[in-house]
Every structure is written in structure tokens, then in C-alpha cells.
Amino acid sequence: MNKYRSHKCNELRKIDVGKKVFLSGWINKKRDHGNLLFIDLRDNYGITQCIIDKENSFFSNLEKIQLETVVKINGEVVNRSEDTINKEIQTGEVEVSIESFSILGICKELPMPVFSDQEYSEEIRLKYRFLDLRRKKIHENIILRSKVISFIRDEMNKLGFLEFQTPILTSSSPEGARDFLVPSRLNPGKFYALPQAPQQFKQLIMVSGFDRYFQIAPCFRDEDARADRSPGEFYQLDLEMSFVEQEDIFKVVEKLLVNTFKKFSNKKLMFEKFPKISYSDSMLKYGSDKPDLRNPLIINDITEIFSREDVSFEIFKNLVKSGSHVRCIVTKNTKDKPRSFFDGVDKWAKDQGASGLAYFTLESDKEILAKGPIGKFFSKEALTKIMKKTKAQIGDSIFMACGKQKDLEKITSLAREKIANDLNLIDENTFAFCWIVDYPMFEKDEQSGKIQFSHNPFSMPQGDINNLDLENPLGMLAFQYDIVCNGIELSSGAIRNHIPELMYKLFSVAGYSKKHVDEKFSGMINALSYGAPPHGGIAPGIDRIVMLLANEKNIREVTMFPMNQNAQDLMMNAPSEVEENQLKELNLTLKLKK
Numbered sequence: 001m002n003k004y005r006s007h008k009c010n011e012l013r014k015i016d017v018g019k020k021v022f023l024s025g026w027i028n029k030k031r032d033h034g035n036l037l038f039i040d041l042r043d044n045y046g047i048t049q050c051i052i053d054k055e056n057s058f059f060s061n062l063e064k065i066q067l068e069t070v071v072k073i074n075g076e077v078v079n080r081s082e083d084t085i086n087k088e089i090q091t092g093e094v095e096v097s098i099e100s101f102s103i104l105g106i107c108k109e110l111p112m113p114v115f116s117d118q119e120y121s122e123e124i125r126l127k128y129r130f131l132d133l134r135r136k137k138i139h140e141n142i143i144l145r146s147k148v149i150s151f152i153r154d155e156m157n158k159l160g161f162l163e164f165q166t167p168i169l170t171s172s173s174p175e176g177a178r179d180f181l182v183p184s185r186l187n188p189g190k191f192y193a194l195p196q197a198p199q200q201f202k203q204l205i206m207v208s209g210f211d212r213y214f215q216i217a218p219c220f221r222d223e224d225a226r227a228d229r230s231p232g233e234f235y236q237l238d239l240e241m242s243f244v245e246q247e248d249i250f251k252v253v254e255k256l257l258v259n260t261f262k263k264f265s266n267k268k269l270m271f272e273k274f275p276k277i278s279y280s281d282s283m284l285k286y287g288s289d290k291p292d293l294r295n296p297l298i299i300n301d302i303t304e305i306f307s308r309e310d311v312s313f314e315i316f317k318n319l320v321k322s323g324s325h326v327r328c329i330v331t332k333n334t335k336d337k338p339r340s341f342f343d344g345v346d347k348w349a350k351d352q353g354a355s356g357l358a359y360f361t362l363e364s365d366k367e368i369l370a371k372g373p374i375g376k377f378f379s380k381e382a383l384t385k386i387m388k389k390t391k392a393q394i395g396d397s398i399f400m401a402c403g404k405q406k407d408l409e410k411i412t413s414l415a416r417e418k419i420a421n422d423l424n425l426i427d428e429n430t431f432a433f434c435w436i437v438d439y440p441m442f443e444k445d446e447q448s449g450k451i452q453f454s455h456n457p458f459s460m461p462q463g464d465i466n467n468l469d470l471e472n473p474l475g476m477l478a479f480q481y482d483i484v485c486n487g488i489e490l491s492s493g494a495i496r497n498h499i500p501e502l503m504y505k506l507f508s509v510a511g512y513s514k515k516h517v518d519e520k521f522s523g524m525i526n527a528l529s530y531g532a533p534p535h536g537g538i539a540p541g542i543d544r545i546v547m548l549l550a551n552e553k554n555i556r557e558v559t560m561f562p563m564n565q566n567a568q569d570l571m572m573n574a575p576s577e578v579e580e581n582q583l584k585e586l587n588l589t590l591k592l593k594k
Contacts, residue, residue, distance in 0.1 A: 004072060004104070010046025010090045016077045017094060023048055024072045024104060026134065027065060029115045037063055039098075040115075041073060044139075048091045050075065052098040062101060068114055068134070070105030073098055122556075127570040129561055141558045145546045148264055149216055152237055152542075155256050161212040161239060166201035168194060168218070173520070178222035180232075188587040194220035197539060199458065200524045202240040203496055206535040207527045214239040216542060222567075227554045228488055228544055231567035234555075236491070237545075240537035246479055246495055249536055250274070250435060253483060257540070261431055264549045270294065270432040274483075278438040287327075287413025289439075292487030293432035295420040299327050299412045300390045302400070310379035316358070316402045327412050328390060328400040331419060335361050335371075335395040341422065342372065345399060348418055354401060354411040361397040362387065368394070406446075417487075431485055431548065438462070439480040442473040442509060452510050455480045458503075458524075459494035460536075465502055473509045483540060485548060493538025500528045 004024040012021065025043035032038075037059060039050045050073050052059050065071070075096040086092035111127075112120050114134045125132045133139060153163070172179045172193035179193035195201075197219045205213045217238040225231040241249060258272050270293060282289050285298050305311055306320045316326055334341075342359050349357040360372030368383045369375065378386070392398060399419070401411050420426050441461050443454035451473055459478040461468060468476065479495035497503050503525065507517045518525060546558040556562040563569050583589065 008045040009043040009048045012077055012091045012094050014093050017079055019077050022074045027067050027069050047089050049095040050098050051095050066107045068107040072102050074100045126564055129571050141550045142560055145558055148546055156214045161214040164213055166198040170195050180220045180222055183586040185586050196221050198238050204527050206240055206242045207532045211242045225565045230555055231563050235542040236539040238539045242533040242535045244536050268430045270430050274433045274435050276435045276437050282436050287409040289436050290484050290487055290489045294426045294430050297329050297416045297420050301327050308382055311382045313377035319402045324402050326402045327408050328398050330390050330392045331397045333395045334397040357399045357401055359399045362394050364394045433485045436482040438477045441476040441478040456494050458496050460497045490544050491538050491540040495536035498532040500525055
């Protein structure tokens, strides 16, 4: 007990009736019934209803007081009448009869209400984030975030990991997103970079002989904002392990995530042993390497059908001859859906920039036939072949798209999501985790045609490392993996390349000379030359984990002080201009674009 409160606002119960108490908190809500004034007093822990009648000398002052004023209330705990009991709050059987009060913190006129979860513009919410954070839903989200991080820390300790902090000021990396650069006062003309991730440092920790490392790590990337990505900074559970293979990391991460999601959510887990899907299969079956496995719809490639003589759909046939592919989505038992459903999907696809989605429905009148705009172009034998290929049955419908592979993957992935939502196929009460594995080591840049790393340049290639086919780099797979939940990528990881000579060879494929590697990765390449263990790791995003657990669609709803879409902190006015003398100290001059 201290001078401000004898109890918190969630603690009073029927057993406390008759006690003299004093509470402190914010005035959440007022209800004036003429002779009686009801006040909901709120603190971090909950709400207590307080009541004062008109005969009390403090009545008129409390009646005028602004919501969100911080007050201390003295009074006696009394029972609520049976018809006024509020089972929605912990203190709902009692109330405090106010004897006196004092103001601890005045409040100006509010730019937005706090007791309501009504939606307000992003600009208002972020400018007055300290008020936004008082609102029940987002307040609980931030508390959830704290509890999740504490739980993860405890679990990592139980799993034998040690927590270390890696540097915030480091060197710029030529790979990945844009760096945030920090000028050095003591080294004029040189810059630090804020770490995009502790990638090199955590590998150096393994080289240093520590077996299992983790950190709730801040990461900084100069990227554009998205619903599932904060601009500027984010946090991840960074972990690394020595003397491990891919499966060892999977076991640790699966156990951690299963325990965390069971602890903090009542939703079902579709899998406790997460399925592994190769990158190539994922791109074919789901059009994405971030599949939502709650969605039962599967994409099939039926390009070969359009080389048959008994298929006369010339538009697709001509496109296939020029190198395009055809992929389709089967919707089960949709024969009774109105024409507007099918036309709506076709129109939606055109709105996405595609040429539309062709479709027909499988029916049977003694023999198989296809009903719909393009059904007449397929023979019975061709339809039988499609049914065998896609496992479609009579009564099912088939949506088809034709195009180049990248375009086809994009539209079929979006269509799969669109159709599933239209048909209400996704169980929102489920978490569906999976691993995406076997990523290609390299890819070709569509603009320049240059071979580049597709994922992480420090990854170990698959196969016999002494006999890699460096002349065919696009066929090379890596021990790289992503963890995905409900269509959201939580993390990327890899078994690391700990062999310097192999690293030089792989970087040379991507156009880096030995000298360039030595300059840009001097600390790493030097350390690996002094006895490095096989090691690997991963770094699940804390923000995205909490976003899923809180059932939020936007990462800003689980971030305490987020920036807006333009990477601006509207509350603290950052980024801001700096004084001329600060620039001089750093040996900098500004040359702004007109």
C-alpha cells in the first residue's frame, strides 16, 4: 500500500464490502443519472465502478471533470444491487461509494475517445499514441506482447539457449534491404549501419564456441511499410545452434511455437508436427511460398491438356505454343452456384490486371460434359484427363488461367484466396504452420539477367559440396527454410556455409570477387578460417507472432510506438532536421534534391 492506492482497480470483491479504500486511475467513463453520478475508474489492471450522490459536496466538481483526468478516490466498498451486477469486469459485484477525491493529473479536451474502440484515422492515432494505448483492445495487445516475450525467454532458457546482445552499430552489408546509416564523428567520412539482423554476429558467436544463442533482437531496415511489416524497425527471436542439421532446428522451433500458441490462444493448431513443403511444390500448389494451409484449394498445372487435338480452346492453345502455362483451381461441389459467382471471379481477375479466369462446371448426362462459357471446347476424353489430373468430380467447377509462370503464380495465388473467402472455406479458429524448404540457392534477375542469391548468401548448398555443378547454378538448392503460419511468413533461416573456400566459390557465381568478399565480410570470412563448427539458425518475427495471437491484421496494432506508412513518428516528429553545428561535428553537408 502507498499513498495513492490501497487496491488496484481489478481487485475489489464482495469480501471487501465495508472496507474504506482509496483508488487511483483515469476516469474512463461517466454516467449522470441526475441525483447519482457513476464513474468507471480505470488503471492498468481493470475497472472499478464508483458512485457519488448529489448530497456529497464533491458531486458538482466530479460532474464537471474531463474524462481521462487522473484522480484519487476515497470511499467505502458496497454491494451492487442484483440487477446492476456487471459480469464483464472482475469487480462487477461491488462498487465504491465516493467520500472524497483529488485530482492527480489534469486532462485537456481529448482529440479521440479512450473508452471506445471506434476506428480513427492513422494520423490521429499515431500522433496521440499515448492516448491510443490507453484503449482497451490495444492496451491488452501490448500487455500480450510483453507476456509472449517473457514466455519465449523462459522457454529458450529451458531449451538450453544463452541470451547475448549483439552490436547495434556495425558495418553496412551489400545484401538484403537498404541500411540505415549512422555517420561517425571520430572517423570522418565513414559510416556505421544499424543491423538489418544480427546475422554475422550470431554466426561469430557459434565460431566463438557458444553452442546455443538467442536474443530478442531489434532489426533495422529502410523498407516500405506493409500490413505485416513495420517501416524502420522490428524485433525478432534470433537464434543459432552449433553442430546441427536442419531437422534439429525444426524440432526446437516447432516445440517453442506450439507451446507459445497453446499458451496464448484458444485457437486450434492444425498441425503440431509442421508439414514440410518444397519451394517448388509450394509455388505450384499455392502460387506462393507463404501458403495459407487453412485454405483447402489446390492449384494444378494442366498445360499438357492444351496440346491435345480434342481441345479446341484456341486462345489458350496458342499461348501454350508460345511458352505460356495453364493452371487451374478446382472448387468442390459448386454446380448449384449462380452464374454471378463465376462471372464475379472472372471480373475480379480482370481487375487484378489478368486477362480473367476461364471456367466450367463438370456435369454428367450419361457422359461427362462441361457447362460454362468454355465447356464446349473440351471433349469427354479431355475432361476425363483433367478430372484425373486434378481429382475433380462431377459437380465441381474448374477455374483456369494462362500466362507466363511468374504472372500465373501471382494471379492463381490471389484467386485461391479470393475464391476460398467467397466460399467461406477458411477456418478462422485455426493456426496452420508449415515449413517451406529446398529454396533455390540462386535466381536470375529479370531485369539484368544477372545470377544472384535468392535467399541468404551465407547458406549451405545441398548435395556433395566437393562436386557442386557451378556451371548450372539455377539448379542448385540450399538448406534454407521459412516458417509460415496462416499465409504469413514468420521467419527465414538456414544451415550456414561455414567453409571459406566454398563461400568464395558461391559468391563468385553471383559476381563477387575474392577481394570483394574479403572486404565486405572480413570479420566473417576471417573467423570461419579459424575452425568453425557446422551451424544454423532462424529468427521468427516477434511482431508477427503477436499479431497472429492477438488476431490483428496490421502489425501496428501490436507495436507500442509504430511509425506511419512514410516511416515518420508523428508523436515525436521524427525524422527531423538537425542543427548546422551537429552536421559540422560529423563533417557532413547537405545537398538536397530540388
